[in-house]
Amino acid sequence: xxxxxxxxxxxxxxxxxxxxxxxxxxxxxxxxxxxxxxxxxxxxxxxxxxxxxxxxxxxxxxxxxxxxxxxxxxxxxxxxxxxxxxxxxxxxxxxxxxxxxxxxxxxxxxxxxxxxxxxxxxxxxxxxxxxxxxxxxxxxxxxxxxxxxxxxxxxxxxxxxxxxxxxxxxxxxxxxxxxxxxxxxxxxxxxxxxxxxxxxxxxxxxxxxxxxxxxxxxxxxxxxxxxxxxxxxxxxxxxxxxxxxxxxxxxxxxxxxxxxxxxxxxxxxxxxxxxxxxxxxxxxxxxxxxxxxxxxxxxxxxxxxxxxxxxxxxxxxxxxxxxxxxxxxxxxxxxxxxxxxxxxxxxxxxxxxxxxxxxxxxxxxxxxxxxxxxxxxxxxxxxxxxxxxxxxxxxxxxxxxxxxxxxxxxxxxxxxxxxxxxxxxxxxxxxxxxxxxxxxxxxxxxxxxxxxxxxxxxxxxxxxxxxxxxxxxxxxxxxxxxxxxxxxxxxxxxxxxxxxxxxxxxxxxxxxxxxxxxxxxxxxxxxxxxxxxxxxxxxxxxxxxxxxxxxxxxxxxxxxxxxxxx
Amino acid sequence: xxxxxxxxxxxxxxxxxxxxxxxxxxxxxxxxxxxxxxxxxxxxxxxxxxxxxxxxxxxxxxxxxxxxxxxxxxxxxxxxxxxxxxxxxxxxxxxxxxxxxxxxxxxxxxxxxxxxxxxxxxxxxxxxxxxxxxxxxxxxxxxxxxxxxxxxxxxxxxxxxxxxxxxxxxxxxxxxxxxxxxxxxxxxxxxxxxxxxxxxxxxxxxxxxxxxxxxxxxxxxxxxxxxxxxxxxxxxxxxxxxxxxxxxxxxxxxxxxxxxxxxxxxxxxxxxxxxxxxxxxxxxxxxxxxxxxxxxxxxxxxxxxxxxxxxxxxxxxxxxxxxxxxxxxxxxxxxxxxxxxxx
Numbered sequence: 001x002x003x004x005x006x007x008x009x010x011x012x013x014x015x016x017x018x019x020x021x022x023x024x025x026x027x028x029x030x031x032x033x034x035x036x037x038x039x040x041x042x043x044x045x046x047x048x049x050x051x052x053x054x055x056x057x058x059x060x061x062x063x064x065x066x067x068x069x070x071x072x073x074x075x076x077x078x079x080x081x082x083x084x085x086x087x088x089x090x091x092x093x094x095x096x097x098x099x100x101x102x103x104x105x106x107x108x109x110x111x112x113x114x115x116x117x118x119x120x121x122x123x124x125x126x127x128x129x130x131x132x133x134x135x136x137x138x139x140x141x142x143x144x145x146x147x148x149x150x151x152x153x154x155x156x157x158x159x160x161x162x163x164x165x166x167x168x169x170x171x172x173x174x175x176x177x178x179x180x181x182x183x184x185x186x187x188x189x190x191x192x193x194x195x196x197x198x199x200x201x202x203x204x205x206x207x208x209x210x211x212x213x214x215x216x217x218x219x220x221x222x223x224x225x226x227x228x229x230x231x232x233x234x235x236x237x238x239x240x241x242x243x244x245x246x247x248x249x250x251x252x253x254x255x256x257x258x259x260x261x262x263x264x265x266x267x268x269x270x271x272x273x274x275x276x277x278x279x280x281x282x283x284x285x286x287x288x289x290x291x292x293x294x295x296x297x298x299x300x301x302x303x304x305x306x307x308x309x310x311x312x313x314x315x316x317x318x319x320x321x322x323x324x325x326x327x328x329x330x331x332x333x334x335x336x337x338x339x340x341x342x343x344x345x346x347x348x349x350x351x352x353x354x355x356x357x358x359x360x361x362x363x364x365x366x367x368x369x370x371x372x373x374x375x376x377x378x379x380x381x382x383x384x385x386x387x388x389x390x391x392x393x394x395x396x397x398x399x400x401x402x403x404x405x406x407x408x409x410x411x412x413x414x415x416x417x418x419x420x421x422x423x424x425x426x427x428x429x430x431x432x433x434x435x436x437x438x439x440x441x442x443x444x445x446x447x448x449x450x451x452x453x454x455x456x457x458x459x460x461x462x463x464x465x466x467x468x469x470x471x472x473x474x475x476x477x478x479x480x481x482x483x484x485x486x487x488x489x490x491x492x493x494x495x496x497x498x499x500x501x502x503x504x505x506x507x508x509x510x511x512x513x514x515x516x517x518x519x520x521x522x523x524x525x526x527x528x529x530x531x532x533x534x535x536x537x538x539x540x541x542x543x544x545x546x547x548x549x550x551x552x553x554x555x556x557x558x559x560x561x562x563x564x565x566x
Numbered sequence: 567x568x569x570x571x572x573x574x575x576x577x578x579x580x581x582x583x584x585x586x587x588x589x590x591x592x593x594x595x596x597x598x599x600x601x602x603x604x605x606x607x608x609x610x611x612x613x614x615x616x617x618x619x620x621x622x623x624x625x626x627x628x629x630x631x632x633x634x635x636x637x638x639x640x641x642x643x644x645x646x647x648x649x650x651x652x653x654x655x656x657x658x659x660x661x662x663x664x665x666x667x668x669x670x671x672x673x674x675x676x677x678x679x680x681x682x683x684x685x686x687x688x689x690x691x692x693x694x695x696x697x698x699x700x701x702x703x704x705x706x707x708x709x710x711x712x713x714x715x716x717x718x719x720x721x722x723x724x725x726x727x728x729x730x731x732x733x734x735x736x737x738x739x740x741x742x743x744x745x746x747x748x749x750x751x752x753x754x755x756x757x758x759x760x761x762x763x764x765x766x767x768x769x770x771x772x773x774x775x776x777x778x779x780x781x782x783x784x785x786x787x788x789x790x791x792x793x794x795x796x797x798x799x800x801x802x803x804x805x806x807x808x809x810x811x812x813x814x815x816x817x818x819x820x821x822x823x824x825x826x827x828x829x830x831x832x833x834x835x836x837x838x839x840x841x842x843x844x845x846x847x848x849x850x851x852x853x854x855x856x857x858x859x860x861x862x863x864x865x866x867x868x869x870x871x872x873x874x875x876x877x878x879x880x881x882x883x884x885x886x887x888x889x890x891x892x893x894x895x896x897x898x899x900x901x902x903x904x905x906x907x908x909x
Contacts, residue, residue, distance in 0.1 A: 262732070268732060
């Protein structure tokens with residue numbers, strides 16, 4: 001029996017040794033798989049796999065640019081419209097007929113649940129738009145029948161008809177000329193679905209699968225989704241451009257901020273969304289932190305229908321009494337740019353000539369005196385209850401504003417409701433003043449001016465200042481009707497100077513979006529608006545650690561050069 | 567041996583009856599309606615509720631209700647999770663193997679480290695080595711596991727980058743779930759990256775398993791030390807030594823086997839302790855096991871999941887206990903004659 005005992009020991013030791021040996025020899029092979037894949041630590045689960053149905057950033061990040069394409073896309077630093085699924089397009093002189101010529105080599109995803117028999121054609125485009133526009137369409141009510149982005153831009157009123165001219169040509173008939181139409185088509189929401197897949201699902205009586213088991217034309221296809229845990233994408237080998245450089249893309253869903261940080265530091269994810277502890281990341285020489293000023297604005301708005309904010313002087317007074325610098329430091333912790341107008345610097349219509357808002361409590365007091373409020377007054381300030389990119393902590397901001405305004409004898413009551421109630425009540429105009437923000441859906445400056453402050457927007461509830469100025473509306477309308485960019489820029493500058501005078505709202509900050517990644521991951525991921533994009537991402541082996549940063553710079557340059565051609 | 571088996575079996579059945587009785591009565595103590603706590607059907611329509619009431623015989627007396635409850639459990643129906651509305655038994659079947667795997671690896675490490683160290687301490691009784699081992703084991707026993715886990719992540723994952731900090735395997739590998747035991751599934755899979763996956767899984771299990779192993783290992787050190795000291799003082803060892811056997815011969819041929827038997831009896835007991843530690847560790851290392859699931863259910867006040875999870879977990883621990891008893895009996899003929907079931 002004692003001999004047996006020794007044998008056991010031997011077996012165990014040999015087993016352990018061989019295990020160690022195996023681990024050691026496979027180290028090289030492991031690199032090769034991870035070199036061909038990227039793990040992204042995402043902050044949440046997507047609600048659906050169809051961006052037409054949502055406006056949530058998390059969902060857009062996971063779906064739009066990975067799974068789908070649009071007819072046209074934004075390209076380059078100036079965000080020029082460029083061909084995507086449509087190889088070219090033509091707008092008639094009156095701006096009311098727009099014809100798209102489709103590419104003939106676009107393949108849909110082949111997955112476990114769908115095998116396409118044909119390439120993309122006009123039917124797919126018409127299906128994708130009619131699903132949104134036509135309430136009678138068999139797929140319109142699938143997954144709720146709510147298409148928030150398209151409703152906000154009034155697509156169903158704008159588009160009268162979509163005509164199929166031949167298999168690869170379609171024409172949009174618009175009810176009136178609208179310069180933002182093309183920009184809206186290039187957003188993350190206007191994606192192209194497969195009509196053939198929809199037919200198959202109708203036969204299988206599984207219509208709702210179209211949004212949960214997506215089929216698109218994008219650079220990646222969905223392989224697996226485990227709710228709250230992971231999304232696995234494979235490369236789409238028949239992609240109409242060069243296939244993506246990585247074979248596998250995994251979204252590791254890690255809602256906890258510290259969890260994402262730990263995984264990033266332990267190299268379990270290659271790229272992490274919204275990282276915390278920026279110092280810790282910049283200290284490490286194998287990680288890098290990126291920031292991009294997003295196309296958004298956080299603001300302090302007034303309900304101009306309510307006393308005393310119907311008086312322009314009061315609004316101006318308050319704009320001088322608020323110290324934006326402290327707000328930026330305390331609320332955004334320096335992770336934002338101070339806002340001077342509605343538009344951030346990254347927008348092409350940004351106007352340098354608008355004077356910086358100064359912090360001047362004495363001037364504020366004089367203005368209040370002139371308005372007849374020398375003894376001050378009491379007001380309500382509604383602060384949003386949740387964290388949004390454009391305002392990470394509205395309650396703190398409200399408290400700082402409270403103390404600023406206290407100095408000019410204005411007493412502020414801070415009010416907050418649950419998020420949905422908050423929005424509902426704002427729409428009904430129950431508030432006096434409020435803290436809110438706006439994130440742009442596409443880079444066209446109109447996306448700030450029209451939905452936030454026009455008279456029409458007071459009815460749809462997206463202009464909660466209820467400020468309505470015919471002169472401003474006229475300028476915005478004119479800007480939409482010209483195609484000359486310099487002319488448009490002038491119009492928007494005029495509009496911004498009106499806002500500066502009228503102060504229906506005080507722009508406070510344009511926040512930045514942060515992302516951290518290992519230095520071995522190269523290629524652009526972040527964009528100033530819309531979702532992230534992994535198409536251009538590649539990985540370098542860890543052995544070239546020192547040169548990784550250089551290579552990345554090089555590749556980024558190449559990418560920007562390439563984009564011009566596509 | 568037959569009597570022994572029967573005794574263990576009857577003990578098992580009665581304990582299970584008591585456990586189910588407890589989990590059944592808990593349904594009435596949790597806030598909310600008993601039938602909903604029992605089935606987890608929080609969104610049930612009135613007609614579904616009628617069906618459920620019928621299925622669980624709520625109109626009859628409490629004894630009948632208990633019997634139907636037992637019937638449901640035996641048929642594998644543990645109700646729905648209140649939080650996710652998914653079937654609890656399938657969730658448990660998916661999660662329990664991961665916990666078993668982690669606990670077994672940890673137990674193995676604890677025994678592999680603890681027992682030899684205990685023997686060394688006993689052989690060097692009252693010398694510097696003995697004191698050193700004892701004080702280290704004291705330290706290991708008193709360190710709380712959540713702190714140790716975080717410390718391990720901080721040192722080995724973040725600073726040194728040797729081991730990953732979370733999960734069972736890198737998400738890059740797709741391993742089909744067959745048995746639930748990751749290592750077996752990897753070997754069964756036809757993935758081209760099988761061996762990479764295997765080594766990756768090994769790297770993932772080392773840190774949490776070592777953290778879990780620390781506390782039981784210290785106990786094994788003390789158990790091994792005491793039993794070895796006892797054995798070394800027996801007359802048959804003295805006789806062997808008088809016969810002229812060398813010290814090595816005495817230790818390896820006689821002392822180890824006899825003291826191991828005494829330790830095996832405690833392994834079952836230690837296993838319960840180890841599973842408790844594993845539950846906390848699973849949370850720290852995001853291990854997809856039943857411990858993390860149970861703790862999440864507690865957070866979400868998911869009563870159906872809590873009571874079913876506890877039932878399954880205690881049942882599992884009890885089975886391990888009995889298995890250990892059998893191994894002990896097989897190794898030690900004296901134990902088989904024992905007339906009393908419980909030990």
